[in-house]
Every structure is written in structure tokens, then in C-alpha cells.
Amino acid sequence: MKKLLLLLWGSMLLHTALSAQHIRKCGMQRKHEAMIAKNPDYARFLANQKASLQAAGDYYKQYKLHATTERSTALSAVPVIFHIIVDSAQFYNMGGASGIIRRCDSQIAVLNADFNKQNADSALIPSGWKPLYGNVGIHFGLAHRDPSGNCSPGYEVRILPGTSLTTVGYDIDSQPTPAEKMAATGLAAWDVDKYYNVWCINFTGASNGLLGITTTKSDVVAGWSNSWEMGVDILYNTLGSTGFTGSAPGTGGWEAPFNLGRTLTHETGHFFEIWHTWGDDDGLCPWNSGGADDGLNDTPPESDAQYGAPVYTLSGGTLNDGCKMNGSTNTQPVGIACLSYMDYTDDNAMQLFTPDQANVMASMVLVPVGGSGTTAGEGTIGEHYNLTQNPGLLVVCTPSGVEASPTETRSGLRIFPNPTSGVINVAVNSQAEKLIDIVVLDLLGRQVTVAKGESKDQYSLDLGGMSKGIYIVKCNFASGSITRKILLQ
Numbered sequence: 001m002k003k004l005l006l007l008l009w010g011s012m013l014l015h016t017a018l019s020a021q022h023i024r025k026c027g028m029q030r031k032h033e034a035m036i037a038k039n040p041d042y043a044r045f046l047a048n049q050k051a052s053l054q055a056a057g058d059y060y061k062q063y064k065l066h067a068t069t070e071r072s073t074a075l076s077a078v079p080v081i082f083h084i085i086v087d088s089a090q091f092y093n094m095g096g097a098s099g100i101i102r103r104c105d106s107q108i109a110v111l112n113a114d115f116n117k118q119n120a121d122s123a124l125i126p127s128g129w130k131p132l133y134g135n136v137g138i139h140f141g142l143a144h145r146d147p148s149g150n151c152s153p154g155y156e157v158r159i160l161p162g163t164s165l166t167t168v169g170y171d172i173d174s175q176p177t178p179a180e181k182m183a184a185t186g187l188a189a190w191d192v193d194k195y196y197n198v199w200c201i202n203f204t205g206a207s208n209g210l211l212g213i214t215t216t217k218s219d220v221v222a223g224w225s226n227s228w229e230m231g232v233d234i235l236y237n238t239l240g241s242t243g244f245t246g247s248a249p250g251t252g253g254w255e256a257p258f259n260l261g262r263t264l265t266h267e268t269g270h271f272f273e274i275w276h277t278w279g280d281d282d283g284l285c286p287w288n289s290g291g292a293d294d295g296l297n298d299t300p301p302e303s304d305a306q307y308g309a310p311v312y313t314l315s316g317g318t319l320n321d322g323c324k325m326n327g328s329t330n331t332q333p334v335g336i337a338c339l340s341y342m343d344y345t346d347d348n349a350m351q352l353f354t355p356d357q358a359n360v361m362a363s364m365v366l367v368p369v370g371g372s373g374t375t376a377g378e379g380t381i382g383e384h385y386n387l388t389q390n391p392g393l394l395v396v397c398t399p400s401g402v403e404a405s406p407t408e409t410r411s412g413l414r415i416f417p418n419p420t421s422g423v424i425n426v427a428v429n430s431q432a433e434k435l436i437d438i439v440v441l442d443l444l445g446r447q448v449t450v451a452k453g454e455s456k457d458q459y460s461l462d463l464g465g466m467s468k469g470i471y472i473v474k475c476n477f478a479s480g481s482i483t484r485k486i487l488l489q
């Protein structure tokens, strides 16, 4: 009997762990509640901010129609920098260095598709929702220059000590100051006025089970958060998508149902100031006492979050919930917005931003600050416009540490071709310097290949099949070592 109970208890625990892993949960509601508990004035601020959103979206609609002169202002893609902070097990789980490159590339592709009405799964949108498939019009690209002007692949990785998936991470309750954003323990934000900062981390402790959390600019401007916190945190293994070319399904720990890159789509929605479709009111309708909604007209009243991948059984619609009828009025003629990226459904069950959601985000990013019609009543219009004004940050560049093919005088060392598409030749003067070995390392310092020194003047090393990027060639001579950077492309 005892054994049976233990078995039952064990399977319940397992079930709980699995469910916790497999439903979407973002930290915004919890964060707001914690901030309100600290200072009740925050509730008023939040309510005002939400109340200004419809006007901001409507303003953008007019702006788009009429302000052709202003709209001719050049807009670039938003430069994205991924700060990846993991332990070695998590790094492996992400697919290692090559997995991370694929994840970052595919994540940018997902953002561009979802924010520009180009997602292939829009075919799944029920007919009643087709008119509500909005186009945001914001583009994204990897940041290829860091704030000091150095070349960047668009991501940076810090591997912290520890091997357990639960020991390295961010607990929003016990770490009110997010350690992952402090340079000492994590990776600090890049200039928040020029870059969209995305941290890929683990959520631990009381935050275990979260997929993402965001610090908005409206919070920062109003003094509720620090500017160095601004940006988005996502669970490290939700980064990127298995659904795009080159992503090699089955490798790199992409875990369904959050394997299509929509966690960052959702959090980016928050970053550009839009909110959960059900209003974070724990099951109430907007007309109930204490009830709330997301402040937008075209997302129907909704009682609570929808999870999983609902089957849309209504002809042309989605699902109805307890807020369908307000008196004798049907408020959900085509169902609720559970297919919006701002609900809690699985990655494969969300396919759109509504036009109001799209217009609000566009008003934050695509309108010059101070453009006509921007008044205090319209809140934060133009707050992220500066993210679209730095095309130079997006241009792919070759690090200055990569020399064309200089010859080292003393040893006669020459490495060519550089850049290379696979084979590198290492020439030395074996008469002048005794070569012990040649070691090739990746940027994380891990050994990729090694060639033992012999009495010869040229060595060939094949890097074909390795991920593209920068490698370090370390030539160990009896008298000392010489290192060179090479670019595999």
C-alpha cells in the first residue's frame, strides 16, 4: 500500500512537472502584481497606460493614411542583440555554438514573418478572423556592430559555472535586481536607445515555468524600472525555430510546443506596449467588478488565458468563453483572440496580431518622436522610433582581428586562405622554430581540431563541416605561442 502510494505520488509529481513545462506562462502579470504590492500607485500608472493604447493605435492608422511626407523618413530594421547566459548543460541543450547560430537566425526570421503578415501558418486563420489579421510593419535584424563599433555576430554567450539546469538562472522573487543584466554576473544591456536587448536565460526558483518577461520603455520613462533592465528575457531553449531552413530538427534541444520562436514574438508584443488579450484579471469579464481587458477594441472581451492548441470548432471562428454575452449582446461573434500571439496558446496555435495590436506597436516604433498629433494624451507614441535609425549596426562586418595573410617574421608563420571556406594551410619555417602543435579553438575556447608538429613546412587543417564564424588558431612553438584569428565562411 505504501509502495502504491509512493508510486502514485511519484507519478503525480511527474505529471505536475510536465504540465508546468508545457503550458505557456509569461511573467508580466506576476511582475505587475509585485510592483503594485510594493507601490499601489503603479496600478494607476498601468491603468492610464493601457487606457492610452487605443488612441495610440488609432493615431497610427491616421498617420499611415495621411502623413506621407513624414512616412518617407527612412526606417531601418530594429537591431537585435541576444545575450545568452547559460551553464554548460544548457549550452549543450541549445545545440552548442552551431545550434545557437541557427537559433538566432531562425528567431529573426520568425519575428520578421510574424510582424509583417508573412507567417506561413496564417493559412490556419479561421475565415471570421481573416479581416483581423494585422500587419505591424516592423523589421528586425541581428546587430552586427556592438556599442564600441566592434563586429558582432548578433549574439554573445556567457557560460556560467554550474551544470544543473536549476542552478543558473533568474528568480524574479529572490532577485529583484536581475543578475543576468549586470556585467559582473551576466551580460549587460547594450545601448537601449539603439538595440533591442534580448536575454536568453533560465528561470529558476519561484520563476520556474516562466517562458518570458519584459521591461517596457513606458515603465523606464515613468521611473518604475531602470533603463539597463529594458528589454526582454526569454527561456533559453525557446530561442529560435525548428521550422526554418537550416534549423536541423532533432538537434539543439528545441522543445515542443514552444519550438517555433513565438515566445519572443509574444514578449516583443509586450516590449512594444501591448498586453494579454484577457486583461490579466484571472477569469473576470471587463464589465465585472475588478474585471479588465487589454485596452483594445478589436480583441473581444475574454475571461481568462487559453492554453494548448485549441481546436477551432466554430464555423469561421475560434472559441467562446464565459464573457460571450454581456446582457443580450454577443461580444464574441467570431470567438476570442486565442489565436493572437498575446494569448497563452502553443506556438503552433497562434497566428496573428490584430490590427489594433499592430497599430499600437507601429505607433511606438515607426512614428518619429514629436511627429504631428503626438500629445500627452497619446502616451508613448514614438518611444522606440530611435531603434529604426541605425542602419550601420545591421551591416555584416569582418572583425578587425582577422588579418588577410600576414607573415610572422620569426617563425615564418603564415595562415591562408583567410577567410576560408574549409581548409586552412599553416606555413612555418621548421628550420627556424620547432613547432609542437597547432590547436584550433572556437570563440568559447573549446578545442576544435589539433595537428601535431612534424619536421615539415606546411600543414593543412580541414574545418569543413564546422559552423561558420571566427576561430582561433594557436601555434605552439618551443619558444612560445602565436595565435591568429581566422574566419570560416
Ligand SMILES: [Zn+2]
Residues within 6 Å of the ligand: 026, 027, 028, 266, 267, 270, 276
Ligand atoms: Zn505575456
